[in-house]
Amino acid sequence: MLRKLIKHEFRATARVMGPLFLIMLALALTANLSLRFMLDSKIFIISFLGGLLLVAFTVGLFAMIVMSIVLMVNRFRTNLMGDEGYIMFTLPVSSHKLVWSKIIVSSVWFIAAGVVDFFAGMIAFCDLDVLRDIFSSASFTNIVDGFAYLLREYGVNVPLAAAEILLLCLLGCAVMCLQFYAALAVGHSFDNHKMALSVAFFFGIQFAFQFVGGMITYAIDQFGMFYWDWDLTSVAETHLFLGVCILAEALVGGAYYLITTVMLNKRLNLQ
Template identity: 40%
Template sequence: MLRKLLKHEFRATGRIMLPMYLILLVTAVGSNLAGRGMLDGRYHILNILGVLIITAFGIAICGALLMSFVLMIQRFYKNLLQDEGYLMFTLPASVHQHIWSKLIVSSVWFIVTVLAIIAASLVVAYQGGFLRELLDFLRYFLEGLRKLEVSEAFNGTIYLAEFAVLMFLSLVAFSLQFYAALAAGHSQANHKLLWSVVWFFGIQFALQFAGSLLIIGSNELDVFNRLFSHWDPSPTVAIHVGLLMAIGCVIIYGAIFYAITTFFLKKHLNLE
């Protein structure tokens, strides 16, 4: 069922995000052309037009990022917490499947948006010898990779995998902050969006307060010094441990919001 939910989510959100990427590409091509001739032209009308096109590209970047964020909230809110929720919760799918369909799709669009912005920026920067320089850089980079030892190449691959996992989980945790607040706020009978805002800041304050107490307590008990005083790892091991600890912290952080979201969707959701 999760596969069907994902298919439905990508179809519904793709109608909005794909045109945004098309606008981003068109304005990127326009900005490239504007940078080549319009800004340095003799005619003021062309100079103004070039500035407007470049401004449109900047607005398109902001619009793509903002739309990814708004769509992440809007799909959860509209699909599960408003009238559509009556239909969605009658499907043979668990609350966990509904949540993960939203989380996966939102994270994918965040990642694709960043890649689209990078690609559009390359289009803007493209000049006569740009492609040749880019290919030369890639060739030198690949040659450098071939010169690495097996252990270095292996650790580098693991670094990238750990970093990719960290980024994905960070996006999931970021989305869950808003899902938890919306789910909790919609357990109330009235003023649900207002209560969602109150829940958002209340949960953030509680977690920040608990984290501060934990740090202060750890310092008072000298926990970290006791754990790591006799540990002298190599730089490679230290990086791995650091990334894994960051992944663990993000998992704990996201799990708190995930538990809040599932609790209120299962036990206290008020769709009236």
């Protein structure tokens, strides 16, 4: 059932995100033309139009991320907190699967939006001739050789580090989703002013988590754990740091998830 929920969610959200991706890539092409031909034109109108196209592209980069967040919040609110909730919660599926379908799809769109923004920036600001010169230059070859030397000498476990960073990014996307879901679930447990209360609870929950995190950091500092001599290599310290970050994200995400599911199961108010 989870697979069907994810499939339905992708279909619903792709109607918005798909055209946005195409628009973003089109803006990247126009920005490239603007940088290469229009901005240096001696004709004022052409130069001014090139500047407008570049501004539109810059705004589009930020709008892509903002729009993915807005879509994620709106889908959760309308699909589970609004009138559609009467249908969704009558399906033979648990609230956990409903939440997970939202988390998975939203996280995929966050990553896709970041990838599209990256490639759009490459298209807008890079010249193929310049890229060809860079990758074929002796300096680029020296950089690659130097990186390979560091791997051989210090034994950096690139696959493990890459897996840890990827896991941290995925957890970060999930936690960002759950921050909004938890606030919406709590806010919609009341009879009136649900969205206003959701916004208030969002900032309130954020403050509570930051306060708890600050107290934990202070307690660790009081015990002097930051200054202990762990006798670790730089590579081990890197993996330890990433592991701690992953654990912290998992704990925070688990707390948000618990708030969300408990409120959906015990306190949901669709009136």
